[in-house]
Amino acid sequence: MGMTIEKVRSVADLARIELTAEEEQRITEALQAVLKQTEALKQVNTEQVEPTIYVRPLQNVFREDEVQEGLVMEEVLANAPETENGCFKVPRIL
Amino acid sequence: MATAYEAVIGLEVHVELKTNTKIFCSCTTEFGGDPNTHVCPGCLGFPGTLPVMNKKAVEYAVRAGLALNCAINPYSRFDRKNYFYPDLPTAYQISQYFHPICKEGYVEIELGGKKKKIRINRIHLEEDAGKLLHSGSSITSSQYSMADYNRASVPLIEIVSEPDMRSPEEARAYLEKLRAILEYTGVSDVKMEQGSLRCDANISLRPVGSTEFGTKTEIKNMNSFRSLQRALEYEIDRQQDVLEEGGTIIQETRGWDEEKGITSSMRSKEEATDYRYFPDPNLPPIVLDPAWIKTIKASLPELPDARKERLVKECGLSEYDAGIITSSRSLAEFFDRTVVLFNEPKTVANWMMGEYLRLLNAEGLEVSESKVTPEKLAALLKLQADGKISGKMAKVVFEELFNTGKEPETIVKEKGMVQISDTGALEEIVMKVLAANPQSVADYQAGKEKAIGFLVGQVMKETKGQANPGIVNQLLKKKLSE
């Protein structure tokens, strides 16, 4: 079950992160260590235990359906790497 | 011997909810607008922003669920569906994967007089993505694309059916019925052409009699009821050909090409994407108060099936007419309001089924966009019932009314279309016509009763159609028997 370089490549593909060969190696080793540490959790009996998703017991936090002004065009695009006609430009989609 | 196959079809229908604001931020949901003018840091996925749930979207989802006979889950929550695409600002779509808001509903369809229940597996709430504009004619032939996030985070419900449909006609009937019910509830515009109603289909074939499912394909890009039906018909033929040649169906996503009339593979890579669903900690769960659900249920309007039944039973309409009139809420309301003003339901129905729908369809208009109001139609029908205009005139008046929205009475006056019911004036013309057509008179008197029709026509011609045909008929019979 440990971490392998193939698994690291596969998650890097899912996460859209290009890794150098050295990074693949180092990260594989680092994650092997992290995974080993998490092995401890397997000792814990969690039958009948509900997962904690929300740390405080809130529910039904709603907003009324009222329109508020958004950003002006200048602010929308100010940080964009590349724009055209008010849109965010992206290279060819395969 | 060739195997007979049957199709197994399920639909996934996305419906944009007609809220004022987006699902997780306060930007307007208005359709259109210049690119990126209906956006804020939240729906642009800027760092540090957080989603806050729109109460109206929850209400509309419950409303839709109740109208589609669903059970409302007392507990529902939001999950993140993680994937990268330029139209998805946070690189995850907030959706309900583990605990959807509604489950286990159904829609009843009717084909060839046979009723059938199509089950709904679930309805969940989610956010829409933005739109991509392409530099070229298609996505793959484009050098680059441009992202507009006006639509990003508009609330959607996804209605997932069970694989209960067995033919393209059933799929179409289901989608049409779904559209009608949702239009009645007022939760969406349900316009396929504007994308507020979108449909993907899962389809597989299996030998008739088999209870196992075959390998399915998912069909996308169907932009109308007609294209849904055509795409499924094509796909059935395609799959059948593959199977008959001994091939196997590949589980894949296929796009419908409306122009070419074919489906083609969209995703060659066959491993399914791992979306890494997990609950979104930024949005506390929804725990619905039964009292609120009750209030929403009580506010539901009369739905198409109930309405149709009422029109058949109480108004004496045919199943067919009642079905058409109740296929949209606006049409059904138009009918009801007209009948209140002119209490001859069948006449109203005939006019709606005839002239009204013909002109609406010809012009591509919605009921709400038409200049004809129930008041004006009722006024027109009254003029005809009172004998002030003939049926023929009424059609002319209606067309004018449809085009201009003028009051029927005004049109009648402007066109000088007053029906001649004055016996004295008509008698003269009748005498003139009898004198000019001795052959027809002779025929009639020899027992050819049909000849009277010709004579009526002649009188109408003389009066430029303004004579009251009933009175002309009476007068003719009287003179001929003298």
Place this chain on the structure above:
Amino acid sequence: MSSLLGLTAHQLQGLLEKKELSCAELVKAHLAKIEESDGEIKAFTRVTREAALEQAQAMDAQRSRGEGLAPLAGIPMALSDNLCTKGIVTTCSSRMLENFRPPYNATVVEKLQEAAAVLLGKCNLDEFGLGDSTESSAFFPTRNPHDLQASAGGACGGAAAAVAAQEVVFALGSDAGGSVRQPAAFCGVIGLKPTYGLVSGYGLIAAGSSLDQVGCFTRDFTDGALVLESICGADVQDSNSVSSPHTDFTKHLVNDVKGLKIGLPKEYIEGVAPKVKTAYEQAVAKLEELGAVCEELSLPHTKYALPCYEIVLAAEASSNLARYDGVRYGLRVEAEDVESMYNKTRGQGFGEEAKKQILFGTYVLSAQQYQDYYLKALKVRTLIKQELEQALEKYDCLLTPTTPTVAFNLAGKGKNHHGRGGVQTHGLTCPASLAGLPAVSFPFGKAQGRPIGLQLIGRAFGEGMLLRVGYTLEQNTDLTQLSPAVKGER
């Protein structure tokens, strides 16, 4: 002038009110201090000098008209660089956001503006808050003002160091598992992490959404109460924020712990360095002397907190950091097609620690691993939370060391501390984060010239109790006040 620098907000407020000091003088003194020491310490990623001077002058004008007397008015402060500031570059110490100017302020930034505090700059942190030493910052590690060889801690080491080095009076950071408390302990200042939801997280670029909470670094408990009062409160832009009925924190600054029951969870002492343990025992003795009842108890799930935390944090971070795709803001590395652009942008924009965390998070959320890792961690989280909550039904608060050791050494240029196993130094701080409970780290003496930090953990929305116990210790020992010792130790 230098005498100004050690003062707290409430002390300075007195001088400002009496007009013995102007805002401009105060801000200039701190800017001068930054100029003098930050070349070495490197607490700041950006100093907003001009805006600060401008604001200080405006404040003085207001004061001369009798306005601007809010508790924090005119007080120089800094923000961790993962808090969004409108128009001011907010980097998260990442190449990815090196030039990102948010078009909005974090809610806490708005609140501090209302309180008229003066922003002097943005502080260094581990990239996107992922780390415990600031060594994963894309720019530089922050040095510990008490010992330049030592790390200032992390993630929010810059903000802690800025307060410790007297470059600002207080600072805000974020704490997902100890990122305020651990650097506060390392740097010898107070680091308060409130109850999850007490302070709005809108505009905080969080790594772990269910964990991260904005917290503050101050020089004493009174300032902690003042800052917390200014930044807390429900926010319509954060669904998890709540309005607590107990927000008059300064009222809890009472010099009295008589009869309070303080729990001492024994698992938190296991493996702790002897000098830290000695300091801890001293604090216990002091509290008992002051009339508190201290009792040992056992929290057996404590040892599972760190692996549990690492899984939850990495999972949430992998999703939260997915938005950096080179489309709307931030770095883009050009490529022929969009997929290559994503891969190159994210490959080059993130540092190795962030990549490691993202990949680990992606792994534990993948369909095959979800049950065994992510879901398992959420269930263990329940047990840890229940255990702490049950203990806090019996005790008014818990006392523990903040970290097992004093600040570790910086690994040196071009290196980082991967060999140390990632975020291990958050082992004693992450349980309170997993449970969403408030906790505060405060200095309690030094070992080898490096500060020792102790931690109080309280009930949900029980910040007042933590302030009371801390304040009492502060009033009755001189161990909680550490003089900064940068000069002369170079």
